[in-house]
Structures are given as structure tokens and as C-alpha cells.
Amino acid sequence: MLTFLxxxxxxxxxxxxxxxxxxxxxxxxxxxAECPIEPADLLRTxxxxxxxxxxxxxxxxxxxxxxxxxxxxxxxxxxxxRISIRRLMLPPIDxxxxxxxxxxxxxxWDDASQMxxxxxxxxxxxxxxxxLGHRRTILVGDLNMNPFEEGVVGAAGLHAVATRAIAxxxxxxxxxxxxxxxxxxxxxxxxxxxxxxxxxxxxERAEHVNYFWNNFDxxxxxxxxxxxxRSDQLRILDRAxxxxxxxxxxxxxxDKASDHFPLLFTLDL
Amino acid sequence: MPEQTLDFWxxxxxxxxxxxxxxxxxQQAALLGTRTHNLxxxxxxxxxxxxxxxxxxxxxxxxxxxxxxEVFRVSHNVAALYxxxxxxxPHSRLQTQQVHLDSEIEFMAWLKDVLGSDDTKRxxxxxxxxxxx
Numbered sequence: 330m331l332t333f334l335x336x337x338x339x340x341x342x343x344x345x346x347x348x349x350x351x352x353x354x355x356x357x358x359x360x361x362a363e364c365p366i367e368p369a370d371l372l373r374t375x376x377x378x379x380x381x382x383x384x385x386x387x388x389x390x391x392x393x394x395x396x397x398x399x400x401x402x403x404x405x406x407x408x409x410x411r412i413s414i415r416r417l418m419l420p421p422i423d424x425x426x427x428x429x430x431x432x433x434x435x436x437x438w439d440d441a442s443q444m445x446x447x448x449x450x451x452x453x454x455x456x457x458x459x460x461l462g463h464r465r466t467i468l469v470g471d472l473n474m475n476p477f478e479e480g481v482v483g484a485a486g487l488h489a490v491a492t493r494a495i496a497x498x499x500x501x502x503x504x505x506x507x508x509x510x511x512x513x514x515x516x517x518x519x520x521x522x523x524x525x526x527x528x529x530x531x532x533e534r535a536e537h538v539n540y541f542w543n544n545f546d547x548x549x550x551x552x553x554x555x556x557x558x559r560s561d562q563l564r565i566l567d568r569a570x571x572x573x574x575x576x577x578x579x580x581x582x583x584d585k586a587s588d589h590f591p592l593l594f595t596l597d598l
Numbered sequence: 599m600p601e602q603t604l605d606f607w608x609x610x611x612x613x614x615x616x617x618x619x620x621x622x623x624x625q626q627a628a629l630l631g632t633r634t635h636n637l638x639x640x641x642x643x644x645x646x647x648x649x650x651x652x653x654x655x656x657x658x659x660x661x662x663x664x665x666x667x668e669v670f671r672v673s674h675n676v677a678a679l680y681x682x683x684x685x686x687x688p689h690s691r692l693q694t695q696q697v698h699l700d701s702e703i704e705f706m707a708w709l710k711d712v713l714g715s716d717d718t719k720r721x722x723x724x725x726x727x728x729x730x731x
Contacts, residue, residue: 388720388721388724404664405665407668410687410688445647449645449671449685452645456643
């Protein structure tokens with residue numbers, strides 16, 4: 330089993346918090362966005378007790394990645410300034426394609442632009458999947474969109490749906506074209522039905538439509554990996570060891586920590 | 599007397615003199631292979647987005663590393679070459695404002711700026727170092 334952590338750090342120097350989560354949860358692959366810490370500095374903190382972590386280099390410096398194995402087992406195959414697509418190749422398990430994304434904020438891009446960005450990303454993922462010869466793909470990152478938005482749900486976008494049963498159909502044809510599904514477990518992480526955080530990001534403003542809680546940070550799973558992915562092990566974290574990442578009312582504490590909560594999940598590989 | 603053929607099409611001679619964004623990008627892409635003895639290859643991948651616009655991605659491929667880097671992505675309306683909209687690229691200003699290039703001259707200046715930027719040079723240097731290590 331491999332444990333993955335994604336966290337948009339909001340440019341905060343949260344080395345100790347990352348190390349606390351990494352060590353407590355035995356994180357195998359650590360993916361960061363808006364990380365202001367130099368990789369070497371973060372490695373020193375991560376490896377203070379034992380030299381467990383390695384930097385997994387790529388050309389995208391905005392999405393640094395670390396792993397509990399040498400970086401050569403997680404090479405980049407396609408990158409841009411917003412995505413890093415890695416090939417997870419740990420013998421003897423089958424390769425998995427890991428797509429890590431940090432999309433532009435809603436402050437800067439309108440809904441139409443975000444939707445189009447998803448279309449381009451979906452095409453890029455399809456190209457990489459064809460090249461690598463399989464669809465054992467998992468996407469994680471800060472999409473700056475909710476799971477219900479058109480770019481995430483739309484067939485020509487990421488085509489990520491709320492249930493395993495629908496995603497298990499593998500693909501759906503629209504106007505004669507076939508579009509592969511992703512399963513999006515983040516649909517199950519809205520609201521206060523459990524004691525866990527009501528989303529990964531909180532935003533409040535004086536306008537009529539306001540969701541307050543958002544799940545901008547998401548993990549999407551291709552049908553080919555559904556039997557390896559356990560929904561009950563996907564967690565939005567509001568603590569990092571002794572450090573609370575939230576305020577008393579549950580919102581992310583953007584002063585002490587980040588405005589996003591970290592996302593933790595596992596794959597049985 | 600033969601019937602005269604009527605031609606209602608507009609004068610198309612001017613269209614051929616317009617340099618398209620795609621051709622400018624392809625020229626630069628082709629030069630990368632020449633400059634690096636094909637250790638790195640430039641490529642432009644184009645797609646039509648729902649029939650409304652053409653999206654061009656400028657890619658650097660490192661065949662021996664099995665690696666591709668997208669340097670930038672631009673788009674324009676299917677029916678008009680300009681303005682060209684910059685959708686992603688190495689400049690941080692792209693995070694905060696939509697860059698549009700209204701003419702061939704503006705696009706050429708922008709392309710020169712991006713390909714010669716420190717960000718692009720860092721990627722090229724890093725890839726070449728990995729290939730030759």
C-alpha cells in the first residue's frame with residue numbers, strides 16, 4: 330500500500346507540519362503546491378530522524394515532489410507550468426500514472442477559462458495514457474474548481490463522476506466520441522455529516538451564491554485503479570501532529586497554517 | 599457562345615502573405631532539433647477546442663528521456679489568426695492577467711521573449727545535462 334499526500338501550502342513555511350504528517354501517516358509520496366521551501370531545506374526537516382525521503386525532481390518547480398524511494402522511480406513524463414505527470418514505476422507492481430495539478434485561482438480565471446483548461450488537461454492525459462499503453466491513472470491537485478463544475482464533470486473535460494458504479498462503465502459516448510471516466514470521491518466529502526472537515530477550502534464573500542466550503546483539492550481515479558483505491562482512506566486533514574490546521578469553527582487557519590487542508594489517500598499497489 | 603463563369607469568391611491573394619502563429623511556432627520548433635543535434639526536439643501540437651478555437655501547445659521533447667515539457671499554450675479563434683490568447687506559459691504574470699497578442703508583430707516579440715527567457719533556458723539546460731550525464 331502506498332500513501333499519498335497533497336497540500337497547497339499557500340506559500341507558508343510549514344516544514345514542521347509537513348514532516349509531522351509525513352512521519353505520522355507514513356506518507357510515501359508527497360506532492361506540494363505553493364511551497365516556498367527549497368527542496369533541500371524540506372529534505373533536511375523530513376529526514377531529521379531518519380533519511381527516509383528523496384526529492385523526485387522535475388522541470389515544474391511549482392509542484393515539488395518527494396518520495397520514500399529514490400526519485401528515479403517517479404520520473405516526470407510530461408510537464409508544464411501547471412501540471413507534472415509522473416510515472417510511478419516500483420517493481421514488481423504495474424506502473425501507475427500520477428497526474429499532479431495546480432490550476433489558476435478563480436480570482437484570475439473565469440469559469441469558461443477553467444472549463445477549457447480541463448479540456449486541454451483531459452486531452453493531455455489521454456495522450457500520455459496512449460503513449461504509456463495503460464489507463465492506470467490517478468489525478469490529484471488543487472483544481473480551483475469544485476467537483477460539480479462543468480470542467481470537472483463534463484465529458485470533454487475531466488469527466489469525473491460521483492460514484493464508482495458510473496465510473497466503472499469505463500467510458501461514455503457523446504455525439505459519437507468516447508470519453509473515459511474518472512471517479513471523483515470528493516463528492517462524498519462535502520458538508521458536516523461526519524466529524525471531518527466540510528471541505529478543503531473555505532471562502533466567504535458578500536454575493537448571492539456562496540458555497541462557503543469548497544473541495545478544490547481533489548483526487549480522481551480511473552476505473553482501472555478503482556479496486557486499488559479505498560474511499561474510506563481518503564481524508565482531509567485538519568491536524569499536523571500537535572499543530573491544528575483549523576480555527577475553532579473548523580475553517581482552515583490561514584494565519585498559522587494554509588488556507589487549504591491537506592489531502593491524504595492510499596492506493597493498494 | 600459559352601456561358602461566362604461567374605466567380606463570387608473574394609480576393610484571396612492577401613491571405614497567403616499572412617504568417618500564422620502556427621507557422622511561426624513550427625519554425626522555432628524545427629530549429630531546436632538543429633541547435634541540439636536532435637537531443638531535444640521542438641513540436642507544436644494543435645487541437646480544435648469544440649470547434650470554436652484552435653489550441654497550440656509548444657512542446658520540447660527529450661526522446662532519450664521519454665519526456666515532454668509544455669513551454670506554453672496559446673489559442674486563437676478558428677476564423678481569425680489574431681488575437682492570439684496566451685493560456686499558459688513560463689511568465690508569472692500569466693497568473694494574474696489574460697495576455698492577448700493582436701498582431702503578427704506582437705506575437706513574434708512575445709515568442710522571442712518566451713523562448714529566450716530564463717525559465718526556458720533553465721529547462722533546456724537541465725534536460726541537456728540529464729541527457730548527457
